[in-house]
Amino acid sequence: MVMRTYPQLKALLDELYHRYSRPVFLSTSALGIPHRYSSLEDREIAAFVTASLAYGNVKQIHRSAETALKAMGESPARFVRQFNPTRDSARFQDVVHRFNSGVDLALLCHLLHQAIAAAGSLQAFFLKGYDPAHDDIKPALTSFVERMLSLDVSPFYPLGLLPAKAGVRFFFSSPAQGSACKRLNLFLRWMVRRGDAIDFGIWTEVSPAKLIVPLDTHVARIVRQLGLTTIKQPNWRMAKEVTERLRAFDPEDPVKYDFALCRLGVLKQPIPNLG
Template structure:
């Protein structure tokens, strides 16, 4: 069986049920693109760990942010934020880290009016993909002044704020940042938002989480075992052969085979009705 026709059917089968089970759903709560951009930046940052806990903690964050994430960030005062988010915890990150993230958002808006325009200042349109752009973007954010949150110019060693901004330079797969870029850059299709039109979807690199890592190996999209930047680029290169202009088109669909449909590569009964069973090394075995 050919890979592309099956992935196209999988892409067409995306649903509101899948979206509701995804951090991206928080962007869709807002009508204004300015709010969606900020909501996505926050939601992507905390999109690690168990999906139910992710959604629960994002409900807490956005419940306190209110009706306009953009307005909240524009008016954000770290001292008030530290009070508002006191006691907040999402695995490694706490209320201080969240406030530093909000301060980073405010700083980008003050400098460039939007996160998208700030990213464009780091964007290398001539590069093969977003690797150098992401390296510069994360370095610039980590170099900002966070003393209003931490009380010192440098980020303290007991803060996990840098965890929000890994870099391809260190070999990280940068899953959450790649996911945010997918949300912002890919054309609006009912799932992704297409807000950043000056960044080419052809330059995107697939967000590699445990589901994409596993399913991509089942489909022969990568021979690597470690979920790092090299694997992300290798999977993307395989998908680019199917769609050179939009290589991460199938990311949401493939990922939700695991998140929403329960694919773990072990339950053979699930394989019987899986839409990719005919091309998957597990389902076809």
């Protein structure tokens, strides 16, 4: 690990941000999939489905997300708003993504349908647990997960009880259990960040300053090499520590560097030496 001063590390991070935070690199990210939609509502739902499946290699993620979204038709938002478990669940029968099945995707749509019906939009449902006074997004994300998993599941589990090992739970990891919550933090980054051509900035009532960096294996390895953390296990504690270090370089938008750092890993590029 090369030891860098604060000015050196800021110069490196800013260089990476400007080098990679351009639309040409969206094809190397799962984020390129929701970018194919023009409607903000469709982008939101496509982003949630895609982020939920964002584990494994990039090609596998793209293939599974595209299969799931194809099953939802031209408008993912309309599909979710009109979702009927009896009528629509079979559309996902061919979707298998590692240990998640089509049943998990159908139940995910059922949960999203209920959340939107109850609050008017997915952002409004999330905001019920959001307080701008909180230090970061952890309390809101914990509340969101708890409330999503408390919604009706009886069309899929007749007793109305979600089994402890139900595959849909994997889409809703919680910081309360210490998880890094990579996929939910990724979705939040896509929805909340604004100011460049990468993230959507649709959720305008959530501050980018409250976001936590989405830690995947690439980012976890690179931030350790950069000296942004000494924690070895990618968990919430590590994600929070890395975010706090990044906040020193941009307090209003600490996770802006995430896309660029992840490109280094995905594209198998070395950390540049700016001298």
